[in-house]
Amino acid sequence: MFFIHHKDGRCSLVNGFSGAATPLPELAALLESHMVNPCEDEFGHKPSIRKVVMSSAASSPNHHPLVAVLVSGTWKSRVFISTCRPAGEINSCVVTREILHIVDITFFQGKLCAHLCMYEELVAIDLSNCCLDKPTPPGVEPEVKPYISWISPPNLPDKHVRDLFDNKVRNHERYLVESNGKLLMVKRRVPATACRFEVFEADLSDGPHLGRWKKADSLDGRALFVGTLCSKSVRASDGDGAQGDCIYFALSHNISGVYSVVAKTTMPLTPPVPPFWTAKGNLGCAAVSGVVFPGRSSVYSVSATTCL
Numbered sequence: 001m002f003f004i005h006h007k008d009g010r011c012s013l014v015n016g017f018s019g020a021a022t023p024l025p026e027l028a029a030l031l032e033s034h035m036v037n038p039c040e041d042e043f044g045h046k047p048s049i050r051k052v053v054m055s056s057a058a059s060s061p062n063h064h065p066l067v068a069v070l071v072s073g074t075w076k077s078r079v080f081i082s083t084c085r086p087a088g089e090i091n092s093c094v095v096t097r098e099i100l101h102i103v104d105i106t107f108f109q110g111k112l113c114a115h116l117c118m119y120e121e122l123v124a125i126d127l128s129n130c131c132l133d134k135p136t137p138p139g140v141e142p143e144v145k146p147y148i149s150w151i152s153p154p155n156l157p158d159k160h161v162r163d164l165f166d167n168k169v170r171n172h173e174r175y176l177v178e179s180n181g182k183l184l185m186v187k188r189r190v191p192a193t194a195c196r197f198e199v200f201e202a203d204l205s206d207g208p209h210l211g212r213w214k215k216a217d218s219l220d221g222r223a224l225f226v227g228t229l230c231s232k233s234v235r236a237s238d239g240d241g242a243q244g245d246c247i248y249f250a251l252s253h254n255i256s257g258v259y260s261v262v263a264k265t266t267m268p269l270t271p272p273v274p275p276f277w278t279a280k281g282n283l284g285c286a287a288v289s290g291v292v293f294p295g296r297s298s299v300y301s302v303s304a305t306t307c308l
Contacts, residue, residue, distance in 0.1 A: 003052040003067065005031070005038045012065065013054075013084060020091050026091040027069070027082035029138035034080075034095075036071050047073040051229060054084070055107045055130045064091075065132050068112055070105050072162060077102035079112060079125075081145075083132050090131035093142040096125055104176040104231075108183045113202075114147070114187060120213060122151035122185075150204050151211040175226040179233035185213060185246065186226050194265055197247050197259045199224075219245045219261055 002014045004021075011028040014021045037048045051070040064083040071078055078098045083091045101117040110129035115122055124143040136142045176185040177213065188195060189237040200213035223242035225232045226249055236244030248269065250256040256269040 003069070005049060007038050007070060009038060022084055022278055023076070023087055024067070024082055024084070024091060026079060026093050027067070030080055030093055030095065030136075030142060031069070031071070034071070034078075036080075044297055049072050050077075050102075051105060053106055063165050063284040065108070066127065066130055066132065067181075068105055068107070069116075070102060072101060074214055076100060077114075077238075079105060079114065081112065081127070081132070090135035090137050092134050093136040094125075094132060094145050095142050096145050096147060099123075099147065101217060102258070103174050106183070106231075108178050113150075113176060113183060120151070120174075121149060122148040122211065122213075123149050148208050150208055151202065151213060152209050173228070175228075175231045177224055177226065177231045177233050179224065180220060182220075184216065184219075184224070184233075186224060186231070188226070188249070195249065195251075195255070195257065195259060196264075197249075197261065198262055199247075217262070219247075221245060223248065225249075 002016055004010075004012050004014055005028075006012075007102070009028055009032045011024040012021045013024065027206040035047060035156050037046045048071065049069055050072045052094075053068050053070075064085050067082055067084055069080045069082075071080060076098045077100070079096045079102070080093065081095070083094045084298065086090050096112075096114075099114075099116070103115045103117050105112060105114045107113070111124040111126055113122060113124045125147055127145075127214065173188045177184045177186060183204070185200045185202065186188060187198045187200065189198070199216040199219065201216045203214050204211040219233075221236055221244040223235050223236045223240075223244060224247045225234070226247060234242055235244075242248065243260075245260060245262045247259040247261060248257075249259065250269065258267045258269055259265070260267070271280075
């Protein structure tokens, strides 16, 4: 599934296999009203789309999948959320309040979770089990949803603070991944030539403000594919498929591999990643998971996750 933000401001979801498109005029009007740039701003000064995620298929005929669009500017971020109703039906939209830089987002247990850059904080907004039923026609201001902090810096034990904030490594990337009913934060440390990953599981059992990140020593036999635009957890295969307890990554055409969470070793990814897989788009181009196509639209791969 791909989310297309046309140069003229139109938005749509396109099935990559069938080519069927679902227009999202309400979301398009919302992005336009907040001056979100349809094309990537290479300098990062204007609000532009950083990631798009989608909830799973609706659990009942009265519910519709949700698409969430992460928009970031120089320092702050906010998320725009819309239902994906069939063409001709009015979608429901909500928007989050603007907060400091969001690293990643994902749907998890009926909420939209956001990982903040500062202090590894995890916040979430309640989406009534991913059910939005109040239509929001273009021109109507949507509801502004507040965040609730689930993992707050003051509640992190000292040991976890040391694990998460190692001053010896300044540069790192983080990815939120829903994996078989668990919410994981994958942290990649640099230098990129010697990639090292750590996996933490969100323990939210004590409720808001009292959650914590727990170090995970395995992926319960699953495989993770992580990237800035799309991350996914899949069942490992006994045949020639993905290997269990491994993280697959492609940072550039010459930096890719398979990291074993159990053995803490990195293996080469074969066959090597072609250069065009990881090229970065700019103004006037369309980026699909890092693949660049000439055109007049920005295209983003959509991570689909399950609302349980």
